[in-house]
Amino acid sequence: QxxxxxxxxxxxxxxxxxxxxxxxxxxxxxxxxxxxxxxxxxxxRPCLMNRLLQVDTEKKQVTVEAGILLADLHPQLGKHGLLSLCAVKEISGLLGIRPHGSLKRPPSTTQVYGSLLRWTDGGPCLEPEGVFQAARVHLGCLGVILTVTLQCVPQFHLQEISFPSTLEEVLNNLDSHLKKSEYFRFLWFPHSENVSVIYQDHTNKPPSSSANWFWDYAECKVTFFHSFLPGLVGWINRFFFWLLFTRKKESSDLSHRIFTYECRFKQHVQDWAIPREKTKEALLELKAMLEAHPKMVAHYPVEVRFTRGDDILLSPCFQRDSCYMNIIMYRPYGKDVPRLDYWLTYETIMKKVGGRPHWAKAHNCTRKDFEKMYPAFLKFCAIREKLDPTGMFLNAYLEKVFY
Ligand SMILES: Cc1cc2nc3c(=O)[nH]c(=O)nc-3n(C[C@H](O)[C@H](O)[C@H](O)COP(=O)(O)OP(=O)(O)OC[C@H]3O[C@@H](n4cnc5c(N)ncnc54)[C@H](O)[C@@H]3O)c2cc1C
Structure with a gap:
């Protein structure tokens, strides 16, 4: 027992x-x-079910138990010259909420997330029709995932180049930036025009890094000043941009090391996916609102990333190419800075431009909102009710989503 x-x-x-x-x-x-x-x-938590079960080097597919951590999987894949394009924590958690990076030409998510999920009833979830389409963003409410088969790619190296720019330049040349780099994103420093542009692309260059302990240390200090001197946030954002982001920086390494970085600071975040063509309108409106309300403070950065549309029923990118716009308020030493006005202003803009919130980040939406946001919401509900008629997998959060 x-x-x-x-x-x-x-x-x-x-x-x-x-x-x-x-x-x-x-x-x-x-x-x-x-x-x-x-x-x-x-x-x-099936976190003790964390073994790599099978490797098919010809098809480049691996089957893993659902509780395996990606940090543990990557070194094992490396021995076979393979790589999973996912870079978050646990395989089953990843399937739960559809995390994203910034990816212009992703393989389809079916390829990334593989083909077979097995449930408590022991059957493959490809049957009945539609369950697989729902299960790739399942929110933990469809059953327990036991194993996952992942489509991998051959290991590759990436070069990351970051350089300074302005919001006007980036927004006016968005398509050109998207064409220039495989993985393009940018950081906007609120209360200013400043932007740091980041390109990540395939490379044969040997691993190198321009990171240095002083800059890491300086960045740590920003969150301290941000939180304890809220009246100076605009000035702090501009000063640290000048100190840390006005130089061109380059580094290269194995792709999963370039895709990820250590998040050192506790934080509140919201991250909505909006139709890609609404990027400029939404960011300029957020900037105008901050200018019109000088007491409303916004920590840096607003991180802006882009992903392709998919066909997963509850994916924030369902059937449309999307821009994810992540806002942040740090809370070092557990100290919260007032953020309600900023949060509500952002949410109002996101809703106005047809946004959908990230499932693993804060939002105030309920079923009424999701019915409007997701064309296939009722289809997902029908599948959920069939697989879990007694609501065994629901919790307080999911009741807000489904009732
Ligand atoms: C510091 C930090 C940085 C982040 N950066 C990003 C980012 O850049 N981009 C991004 O998109 N996201 C980001 N996130 C969000 C992140 O992607 C999610 O928090 C993470 O993927 C969730 O994975 P997890 O393993 O913690 O899953 P959990 O949070 O444990 O689970 C997620 C869901 O899956 C369900 N679940 C878990 N295991 C099973 C199972 N075996 N069967 C059925 N259901 C299951 C859970 O019930 C839950 O509903 C970040 C989060 C943090 C903390």
Whole structure:
């Protein structure tokens, strides 16, 4: 029999949300998952089911248990000269919420996320029709994922080049920037015109880096000043842009090391996906609102990334090429800076331009909003109700989404 624990408290990384399940289990096999998943109100993490099960080097596919961490998977893939294009935490969590980077020509998500999910009933989720399309952003409400087959690509190196620019230049030449680089994104420094443009592209150059401890240290200090001197945020944003982002920087390495970086500072974030053609309108409106309300402060950066549309029912990029616009407010030492006005202003603009919130970040939306945002929302609801008629996999957050 699986042993459960009482009194376990979960907190997210930023310590802004948490929950206390009645019982907490860490099953190590399918049988143990079956045993515990008949009880509602329980938290089940298959994080001890974390093995690489199979490697098909010809098709470049790997099958893994759902609890494997990508940090543990990447070195194992490296031995076979392979790479998964995903760079977040746990495979099953990744399928839950559709994280994104900035990718002009992604392989289809079917290729990235593979072909076979197995559920508590033991059957492949390709059947019945439509479940696979729903399950690639499942929010944890369709069942328990046991194994995942991932389509990989041969390992490759990337070169990252970052250089300074202005908001006007980037917004007026968006298509040209998107054409110039495989992975293009930019950071806008609110309360200013300043932008840092980042290109990431395939390279044969040996690993190199222009990072240095002084700049890392200086960046750490920004969050401190930001949070304790909110009246000076505009000045701080401009000063640190001048200090840290006015030089051209270059580095190259294996792609998953370039795609990821260590996030050192606890933070509140919102990150909505809007139709790509609305990028300029939305950013200029946010800038105008900040100028019109000098007391409304915005920490840097606003990170702007681009992804291709897909066919996943609850994907924020469902059927449209999208721009993700991530806003941030730091909370070093657990200190919160007032952000309500900034948050509401941003959400209002995002809704106006047809945005959809990131599933793993803050938002105030409910079922009424999602019905308007997602053409296939009711189709997903029907699949969920069929797979989980008693609502065993729902929680307080999901009830807001589905009721
Ligand atoms: C510092 C930081 C930086 C980030 N940067 C980015 C970014 O750049 N881009 C981006 O898009 N996102 C970003 N995120 C969000 C991030 O992508 C998600 O928080 C992460 O992918 C969730 O993965 P997880 O393994 O923690 O899953 P969890 O949060 O544990 O789970 C996610 C969902 O999947 C469900 N689930 C988990 N396992 C199973 C299973 N076996 N079966 C069924 N359901 C399951 C859970 O119930 C939940 O609904 C960032 C988050 C942090 C903390």
């Amino acid at each position: 699986v042993h459960g624990y009482k009194g376990v408290k979960f907190q997210n990384w930023a310590r802004t949300y948490g929950c206390c399940p009645e019982m907490y289990y860490q099953p190590t096999s399918v049988e143990e998952i079956r045993e515990v998943s008949v009880h509602p109100g329980l938290e089940t």
